[in-house]
Amino acid sequence: MDDESFRIAELLLQGYTCGHVLAKLALEAQGRDNPDLVRAMSGLALGMGCGLNCGSLSGGCCVLGLYGGRANDDEQVHPRYDLMIEQFSAWFVDATAKKYGGVNCKEIINFDPALMQQRCPGLILECWRKIKEILAEHEIDVAGPVPAAWEED
Template identity: 40%
Template sequence: MDQTLLMRMMELSYNGYYCSQILVILALEAQGKSNPDLIRAMGGLANGCGFAGGPCGTLTGAACLLSLYAGKGTDEEYEDERLKYMLQDLGEWFSQTYGSRYGDVTCESIVGDRTEIRQRCGAIVAETYAKVMELLTASGYDVTAGK
């Protein structure tokens, strides 16, 4: 992964953004956009949907990121039929990569006792962002253009 991108991820984390927020901020910045309302909303996915024992916020944030590019956002738009396949590929990859390593894809399973949270989560966010960009590019999306 690009060093500039990694440094930006670390800066965002240092500034208090969660995994799900970092993913979307990076994509919006690649498009030359900002959307504080969306970023605030993405915070609800962090920590297993607010410490509720739910799935890792990186996984759910990455699903939202795919939908940011391929989903329906207005009455005039249609969801890209490839979205469900990208989401399926993402879920399978995440489960095989992290679910098998940590026993499940819940935030709690991945971070455990939270002693290695920065290192563990940082790597997961970086690798997942790269996977999402790979899925989008393979489906013909210009990640700098958005929908």
């Protein structure tokens, strides 16, 4: 088990859900702590509580927003932010539809704790790796600070 797999397993055993885990991985990569962000990810658990979109999909989009979105009037969205979200979402749809028959939490785990233990850690790991790949493709350092302004291509 590599370090990322171990960390994901550790966080899941501590009771964090998929969105929490992705947020914590991103914050840890940046050497930051943001309890409010992690807490907000609670709303994504179990497909927003009713089996809708997997929290790894919605949480992954939120993590990409952490890197490429904006937080205030002085910031701007990364010029390729929409593309990054599209890349992640399209990859997720393709990957999960083939494996599990859809992108919804209900389709992936059907509220079954055994399926959750079996499927979620690997799916979260795949999402984290895809997020890092997309960020690197768009020259965003997963560990670096997010600039207030982006250079145009």
